[in-house]
Amino acid sequence: xxxxxxxxxxxxxxxxxxxxxxxxxxxxxxxxxxxxxxxxxxxxxxxxxxxxxxxxxxxxxxxxxxxxxxxxxxxxxxxxxxxxxxxxxxxxxxxxxxxxxxxxxxxxxxxxxxxxxxxxxxxxxxxxxxxxxxxxxxxxxxxxxxxxxxxxxxxxxxxxxxxxxxxxxxxxxxxxxxxxxxxxxxxxxxxxxxxxxxxxxxxxxxxxxxxxxxxxxxxxxxxxxxxxxxxxxxxxxxxxxxxxxxxxxxxxxxxxxxxxxxxxxxxxxxxxxxxxxxxxxxxxxxxxxxxxxxxxxxxxxxxxxxxxxxxxxxxxxxxxxxxxxxxxxxxxxxxxxxxxxxxxxxx
Amino acid sequence: xxxxxxxxxxxxxxxxxxxxxxxxxxxxxxxxxxxxxxxxxxxxxxxxxxxxxxxxxxxxxxxxxxxxxxxxxxxxxxxxxxxxxxxxxxxxxxxxxxxxxxxxxxxxxxxxxxxxxxxxxxxxxxxxxxxxxxxxxxxxxxxxxxxxxxxxxxxxxxxxxxxxxxxxxxxxxxxxxxxxxxxxxxxxxxxxxxxxxxxxxxxxxxxxxxxxxxxxxxxxxxxxxxxxxxxxxxxxxxxxxxxxxxxxxxxxxxxxxxxxxxxxxxxxxxxxxxxxxxxxxxxxxxxxxxxxxxxxxxxxxxxxxxxxxxxxxxxxxxxxxxxx
Numbered sequence: 211x212x213x214x215x216x217x218x219x220x221x222x223x224x225x226x227x228x229x230x231x232x233x234x235x236x237x238x239x240x241x242x243x244x245x246x247x248x249x250x251x252x253x254x255x256x257x258x259x260x261x262x263x264x265x266x267x268x269x270x271x272x273x274x275x276x277x278x279x280x281x282x283x284x285x286x287x288x289x290x291x292x293x294x295x296x297x298x299x300x301x302x303x304x305x306x307x308x309x310x311x312x313x314x315x316x317x318x319x320x321x322x323x324x325x326x327x328x329x330x331x332x333x334x335x336x337x338x339x340x341x342x343x344x345x346x347x348x349x350x351x352x353x354x355x356x357x358x359x360x361x362x363x364x365x366x367x368x369x370x371x372x373x374x375x376x377x378x379x380x381x382x383x384x385x386x387x388x389x390x391x392x393x394x395x396x397x398x399x400x401x402x403x404x405x406x407x408x409x410x411x412x413x414x415x416x417x418x419x420x421x422x423x424x425x426x427x428x429x430x431x432x433x434x435x436x437x438x439x440x441x442x443x444x445x446x447x448x449x450x451x452x453x454x455x456x457x458x459x460x461x462x463x464x465x466x467x468x469x470x471x472x473x474x475x476x477x478x479x480x481x482x483x484x485x486x487x488x489x490x491x492x493x494x495x496x497x498x499x500x501x502x503x504x505x506x507x508x509x510x511x512x513x514x515x516x517x518x519x520x521x522x523x524x525x526x527x528x529x530x531x532x533x534x535x536x537x538x539x540x541x542x543x544x545x546x547x548x549x550x551x552x553x554x555x556x557x
Numbered sequence: 558x559x560x561x562x563x564x565x566x567x568x569x570x571x572x573x574x575x576x577x578x579x580x581x582x583x584x585x586x587x588x589x590x591x592x593x594x595x596x597x598x599x600x601x602x603x604x605x606x607x608x609x610x611x612x613x614x615x616x617x618x619x620x621x622x623x624x625x626x627x628x629x630x631x632x633x634x635x636x637x638x639x640x641x642x643x644x645x646x647x648x649x650x651x652x653x654x655x656x657x658x659x660x661x662x663x664x665x666x667x668x669x670x671x672x673x674x675x676x677x678x679x680x681x682x683x684x685x686x687x688x689x690x691x692x693x694x695x696x697x698x699x700x701x702x703x704x705x706x707x708x709x710x711x712x713x714x715x716x717x718x719x720x721x722x723x724x725x726x727x728x729x730x731x732x733x734x735x736x737x738x739x740x741x742x743x744x745x746x747x748x749x750x751x752x753x754x755x756x757x758x759x760x761x762x763x764x765x766x767x768x769x770x771x772x773x774x775x776x777x778x779x780x781x782x783x784x785x786x787x788x789x790x791x792x793x794x795x796x797x798x799x800x801x802x803x804x805x806x807x808x809x810x811x812x813x814x815x816x817x818x819x820x821x822x823x824x825x826x827x828x829x830x831x832x833x834x835x836x837x838x839x840x841x842x843x844x845x846x847x848x849x850x851x852x853x854x855x856x857x858x859x860x861x862x863x864x865x866x867x868x869x870x871x872x873x874x875x876x877x878x879x880x881x
Contacts, residue, residue: 283804339864343811346804347864351857357850458850467680474677512695515688523681526673533671 219477222529223492226475230499237507250379254502260452262498263376263386264289264445266491268465269472270397271441273490274434276473279414279482280334280341282435285442285469287352288326289462292319292446294359297456300367312371320443326352327439331432349466356458366455376452386448393441398487407485410434414482472497475525496525566814567826569870573863574829577836585843591719597835602724603628603783603790605831607802608809609735610779612827615810616739617772618752618819619675623664624780625802626686627657629795631784633690636698636794639705646704654781660686661777665770683803690796697795700788709789724786731782735824748772752819809834812864833863 215221234241234254244253268285275282296319303311326348333344378385401407412420413430421427442462450456474480475496476489500521504514527533582589598605607624614621631653638644638652660682668678700706712720739745747768750758759765787799807817813830815822837859841852 333861337865337868339868340811340817342817343808343860343864346808347857347861349804350860351854354850354853354857358854362850471677471680474674480674480676512691513688515684516692517688519681519683519685519688522677522684523667526677526681527667527671530671530673533673536670 219486219489220492223476223489223496223525226525226528227492227496227499230496230503234499234503234506237503246382251382254506256384258495258498258502259387260384261502262495263384263390264449264462265465265468265472265498266390266494267393267441267445267448268469269476269490269494270393270487271434271438272466272469273473273476273478273485273487274397274401274410275341275438276470276478276480277410277414277482277485278431278434279417280431280434281345281470281480282330282438283342283345283466284326284330284348284352285438285445286462286465287349287356288323288439288442289446289449289465290356290456290458291326291352291359292323292443293450293456293461294356294365294458295319295322296372296447297365297367297450298359300369300372301365306367306369307371308369309371312369315372316447319447320440323439323443323446324436325439326443327436328432330439331435334435335428335431353458356461358458360456360458362458364455364457368454372451373454374451376448376450377454386452389444389448393444394487394491397437401485401487406430411483411485414484468497469494471522475529477529564823566867567823567829569867570812570814570826570829570833573866573870574833574836577833577840577863581836581840581843585840588839588843591715591717593839595715595719595721595725597832597839598725598728599722600790600838601831601835602722602728603787603799604802604805604809604834605728605828606731606779606783606786608806608813608827608831609731609824610776610783611806611810612735612813612815612822612824613739613748613772614675614776615807615815615817616752616819616822617748617769618755619668619769619772620679620807620817621661621664621773621776621780622676622679622803623660623682623686624776624783624806625799626683626690627660627777627780628784628787628799628802629690629797630686631657631781632788632791632798633693633698633794633796635785635788636700637693639702640698640700646702650785653785654778657781657784658774658778661773661775661780662770664777665773668773669766669769687796693796694794695796697793700792700794705789705792709792722789724789727782727786731779732824732828739824744768744771749820752821754820805834808860812867837863 231241241254244251244256246252268289272282272285296315299315299318300306300311305311330345330348333339333347334341337344374385375389376386380388401410409420409425409430412423412425413427417427417431420430442465445465446462449461470480472493473485473490475493476486476491478485478489500518504517509517578589578594587593607628611621611624634653634656635646635649638649639646664678664682667673668675708723711723713723713726714720739748747758747763747765750761750763751765751768755765784799788794791798809830810822810827811817811830812833813823813826813828815826837856840859841847841855844855847855
């Protein structure tokens with residue numbers, strides 16, 4: 211039973227998340243406390259879920275892309291563009307607070323992120339450019355587009371409806387959590403209850419072989435990039451609505467690295483062919499918890515990256531079978547001579 | 558005979574560089590000169606050195622994200638030791654080179670022995686090196702040491718009134734060394750074999766562990782050397798130097814015709830790949846009127862047009878992995 215549990219792909223990521231949470235509990239005992247204020251729950255755990263929502267969304271999209279053997283470096287730029295477009299169109303409106311304006315802005319942002327996803331997907335599947343380079347184009351140009359939309363400034367909006375997406379709450383929980391749950395549910399159902407997941411894994415193992423087996427590899431690849439773009443677009447909306455402003459320069463900066471990290475911590479291999487959506491969610495939560503922890507224990511900002519490096523390495527080492535085996539062997543070797551010595555002494 | 562089919566991507570890339578330079582010459586006065594061409598080398602010497610280390614890593618089937626941070630770490634260690642502690646450059650430069658190589662060795666060993674994906678290990682390396690930069694100093698350290706300033710200002714005259722810097726000589730020596738290493742030594746062949754299939758390389762009895770670790774060591778050494786060259790170029794140490802350079806480097810390697818899946822690639826291609834990125838930058842600086850965000854958009858567009866042309870012209874045959 212225990213062995214079976216340890217073989218499960220979520221075992222080590224969950225252990226790591228548990229370790230981080232226990233560390234936080236020891237460091238500040240009221241870490242797990244939840245306070246009910248004005249009908250909403252508040253607390254560190256809720257904060258982690260709320261602030262982690264955009265990262266989880268982006269990581270879910272990234273998981274499917276990586277499952278096809280690709281990678282999407284442009285997610286950070288799409289996050290920035292989506293937020294910039296939404297805030298720009300709201301700030302141009304006559305009555306900033308109107309619901310129609312906000313819906314129009316949402317539609318525009320989502321539509322644009324779908325188009326950007328199609329662009330990435332077309333470069334990879336139709337033009338057959340290596341994914342890392344194909345998406346690098348949008349990563350560089352997209353940041354420029356976001357800055358162009360905002361003219362390099364931070365655009366602030368005051369639209370209560372828009373602010374609800376990232377800062378509002380539903381049933382005592384932040385609304386963004388429900389968006390994440392919906393996307394996660396849709397993605398899980400589509401990939402695990404239909405053949406789509408199998409198609410994606412097959413294309414990730416060998417695109418040409420799956421083409422010969424009758425799977426439309428190109429369509430599958432195009433679809434995952436569009437989905438990834440959509441996830442990044444929604445993440446951008448949440449991020450910008452949370453602070454009611456869009457920053458073309460810094461929004462979503464380095465998101466691609468965090469998202470890829472989350473996917474890999476979750477047990478998905480960068481070689482493609484297999485993916486774990488729940489693993490990714492746990493991975494993203496680990497990263498968000500780590501970030502919160504680093505802020506909370508007051509590590510000087512300049513040491514933050516060093517701490518992050520060691521934790522990332524620790525997470526991956528613990529997940530590595532070879533590392534655990536070599537540690538076990540060392541442990542046994544360490545004990546063996548001592549026992550022998552004792553025996554010899556007695557006889 | 559010379560136009561072997563397998564060299565086609567490199568020739569196409571080179572042809573496109575020539576076309577790009579020709580377009581620049583017709584469009585801007587003063588563009589067509591030896592010095593503009595040599596400036597490509599002067600301004601990108603550090604990128605050439607880094608990209609060569611990266612070529613070996615990518616050919617072996619791995620990736621190294623730590624290069625930019627190692628460059629920054631090298632500049633800041635050199636600057637603080639030379640300026641604040643008053644050490645001699647004769648000690649500092651070999652020391653940072655050894656440090657860079659060791660950094661690579663450790664990453665390579667972790668990647669190989671614990672079977673963790675290179676992307677993650679080198680990402681951790683990137684965080685670590687960048688973090689150490691900030692621990693050492695948050696501010697720019699300007700270098701006034703006479704050795705550094707002399708090397709920085711030295712101009713090696715060429716016939717026709719043009720000149721190159723010492724950095725260019727270092728970079729060209731490394732290029733020649735790397736071409737020899739990749740195509741004429743046992744080590745080079747092992748790297749290609751491992752990139753083709755690590756399993757087969759192991760079954761053939763090739764020293765997989767040693768080669769893989771050496772590849773990362775070489776990349777670390779190249780990054781440290783690039784850092785030294787960068788110190789000569791900027792005459793300062795700063796934790797924000799070379800931000801995002803790892804992606805420029807990977808782009809240069811891939812533009813040069815190396816496959817990210819490993820096993821295929823040319824050092825000479827990488828060299829041209831760097832020059833192409835430099836040419837794009839030069840054309841933009843000759844255009845002169847672009848705001849910083851338009852620059853990014855134009856770089857993206859040019860990258861796109863270039864890669865598409867390269868893709869269409871070389872028409873690489875479709876292998877089982879080429880869809881990725």
